[in-house]
Amino acid sequence: MDFDKIESKEQLDQLAKEFRYIITDIMCRAGGGHIGGSLSLVEIIITLYFRVMNVKPDNPRWADRDRFILSKGHAGPTLYTALAYRGYFPKDVLLTLNANGTELPSHVDQVITPGIDQTAGSLGQGLSCANGIALACKLQNKTNHVFCIVGDGESQEGQIWEAGMFAAQHKLDNLVVITDYNKMQIDAEVEKIVSLEPVVDKWRAFGWEVFEMDGHDWDDIHATINKAMAVKDKPAMIVAHTVKAKGNVCYENRIECHFISIPDEDERNRVIGGVCALDDDEPFHFNWTEGK
């Protein structure tokens, strides 16, 4: 497949299916992982890396590339899968997720993983870093874009709103931020902990151009990101309505999906079965030896 030109829905659906299988499989092999917040981002990250962002996998630090900051750094496994499929590193490196000595830690790390633009994992910090990166790009007259994904739970951090004010003040219109609004955090639903509502009005009041989209609908995601990239004189926020652990029936939209522990083979089979079960005609299995 020539990934720069993926356009057909069938191709995208196939890619999403493979991503969900791989993300679940590598977490199960690693004994556990942040499955919920990784699976909610599959369509959005695929759209960014296969339809939107201008990057050169053979030159990860290419100066004029679009930048991506995964502020909710615990969704690393979805980003790693996108980077592997784009050729930043071989697919079988994904199997080393969280292994002793790995280049693929649970939270994204710019020092050890090719293609990661900003280290994150301590929530609430990435949007400020994205501001700095967007500012630097503007100061150097670049015409690229800076994309950043924040979590809804993460948005309870005050620093997110400090960054929100700064980006509007400095008219960072090269910045496109997506809130993964899956409505859950760890201890409970966001509504039960500290509500973000009315989140669209809040960002608007902070001086941002705000969009909403269905974070699992290919056309909606693509069109909304394109609109957000065209905004002038303001930063753009996209509130993406998503489903936590989307696509794994064992965990989809269940509060215990944030982090799973896989103690044994039985549990692994059950959880892997959760992604295969969605595929009604033929169960999908990724063949790691042929797949690299």
Added chain:
Amino acid sequence: MTLHEKELRAVYTDTLIELMTTNSKVVCLEADLGKSSGTVPRVWDAFPDRFFDVGVAEANMIGISAGLANEGMVPFCATFSPFATRRAYDQITISIAYAENPVKIVGTAPGVTTAKNGATHMCFQDLAIMRAMPNMRVYCPADVYELRSMVRYMAASQKPEYMQLIREVHAPLFDDSYEFDPHQARILDEGADVTLVTTGLTTQFARKAVGSLKQEGIQAEHIHYPSVKPFDVQTLLDSVKKTNAVVTAENQNVIGGLGGAVCEVLAENYPAKVKRLGSQDRFGEVGDVPYLSDTLGFSAPKIADACREMVQAK
């Protein structure tokens, strides 16, 4: 289930429930890691009016706790150790320590025990930075009995206090009769060859090291410090006057923590050679606890090696 079969976080939760039952001033705060500390769902269910999950907002949790303590409540607030300390360091410094508001801060999953969460969550400096803060006390329990007694002590004390909380099951070192005293270190083994100073997780590792050293005829005097600040000076000096050789081991950077405290005391009172084990000024990484503690150099075999070398160099 007997006490020492339980995870430490379950004992933290049990003790908090016991205290909240008898003292209506005790309140529990979390920052979206209550499942990890053990208080969600049990404390939330048992005391919905005195349980507050502030969300992913650690600095806010510290400020709220300061205000609660200012009005005479007894707030216990918990999150992962990096977010409980360095994330909100200035808020802790000003609103709690400087203002003398007796908040009880609990830092869970300290150092390598955060394991697969990796470097961003692997805090190796909480003992050092909390120790460097005036008015703050710094504790590190090593088993369930000590933890339970410490939490009870903290609920009654009028001081700002920070406690590391390992979540997992640990071998028992003490028994029901244990009473925590921050001014009293615990001698777990007597010996005249080398003084071995540990706290929290490394106390557990050191038990194994001391056992294997004994078989080789090396008698280590093993001292566990449940409180890194205040620091029991006398117990250390008495031991080092016998051994003249010291090994410290901690689930931390070697700069400024337990090893730092030992060196300060000895340099001012009784200079002796000290080998500090811990992270040698490097960040963590993802991995399991045996791998991490061994690569960083404070596993049981590495502790035994250091003691052996110290004795041989005498």
